[in-house]
Amino acid sequence: QVQLVESGGGVVQPGGSLGLSCSASGFTFRDYAMHWVRQAPGKGLEWVAFIRYDGSNKYYADSVKGRFTISRDSSKNTLYLQMNSLRAEDTAVYYCARDLGYCSGGNCHNVFDIWGQGTMVTVSS
Amino acid sequence: DIQMTQSPSSLSASVGDRVTITCRASQSIGNFLNWYQQKPGKAPKLLIYAASNLQSGVPSRFSGSGSGADFTLTISSLQPEDFATYYCQQSNSAPLTFGGGTKVEIK
Numbered sequence A: 001q002v003q004l005v006e007s008g009g010g011v012v013q014p015g016g017s018l019g020l021s022c023s024a025s026g027f028t029f030r031d032y033a034m035h036w037v038r039q040a041p042g043k044g045l046e047w048v049a050f051i052r053y054d055g056s057n058k059y060y061a062d063s064v065k066g067r068f069t070i071s072r073d074s075s076k077n078t079l080y081l082q083m084n085s086l087r088a089e090d091t092a093v094y095y096c097a098r099d100l101g102y103c104s105g106g107n108c109h110n111v112f113d114i115w116g117q118g119t120m121v122t123v124s125s
Numbered sequence B: 001d002i003q004m005t006q007s008p009s010s011l012s013a014s015v016g017d018r019v020t021i022t023c024r025a026s027q028s029i030g031n032f033l034n035w036y037q038q039k040p041g042k043a044p045k046l047l048i049y050a051a052s053n054l055q056s057g058v059p060s061r062f063s064g065s066g067s068g069a070d071f072t073l074t075i076s077s078l079q080p081e082d083f084a085t086y087y088c089q090q091s092n093s094a095p096l097t098f099g100g101g102t103k104v105e106i107k
Helices: none
Strands: A003-007 A010-012 A018-025 A034-039 A045-051 A058-060 A068-073 A078-083 A092-099 A102-104 A107-109 A112-115 A119-123 B004-007 B010-013 B019-025 B033-038 B045-049 B062-067 B070-075 B085-090 B102-106
Touching: A003 A092, A003 A112, A018 A034, A018 A092, A018 A119, A034 A068, A034 A078, A034 A112, A045 A068, A045 A078, A045 A092, A045 B085, A058 A068, A078 A092, A112 B045, B004 B085, B010 B019, B019 B033, B019 B085, B019 B102, B033 B062, B045 B062, B070 B085
Parallel strands: A010 A119, B010 B102
Antiparallel strands: A003 A018, A018 A078, A034 A045, A034 A092, A045 A058, A068 A078, A092 A112, A092 A119, A102 A107, B004 B019, B019 B070, B033 B045, B033 B085, B062 B070, B085 B102
8 A cells, every 4th residue: 555654753962963764655656756744742734845756856944944855765765854953943743745746737736645654853952 | 935824723513513614825825725634643634635626535525615815624514533633735835834723623
């Protein structure tokens, strides 16, 4: 079945680094754009980063720009998020999500149709 | 950035009730609006995309409407499994943004 499984979460000190992975299965990973979305404890959802299906374009939320890097390895069916200079406000559950790839009338929509189960990142001393 | 405002932030309803959640964008976003359901401790689930398209496998009691800046998610007859938090999300322009959520609780 179509599935995304995140890994790599944990506890890290402020200013530290952490790398997350998202393993995809059940679909042709290289055909889909992907996203990272996070959710701080007890809070709402925040989009973090996007990567095009072929890795040629990447976009980031202002809150993580310059500190986080999204990447993918389609030979391994894996999406990554490298997080540097971590802050307390980066504490959250991090979800990877597939982009549905819905386009209509020449316009393409960014829709999160498949989500992983999430991995918790805690930034604390 | 486009701000998404949901109302109400929470509501209490009974099984069988018709429930309506609204989402307003800070500027016109056409039909670039999606709805998600999230249950405690679980990942969000896509319900509606492009304002009114029902995602495959989602019960037909869920429907979405609207365009421009004002959108609505309607649950025609609330079921026990529908008690959850609902989020809208715009994809008209980056950064992609979500509403603050509407928690649907049991009356």
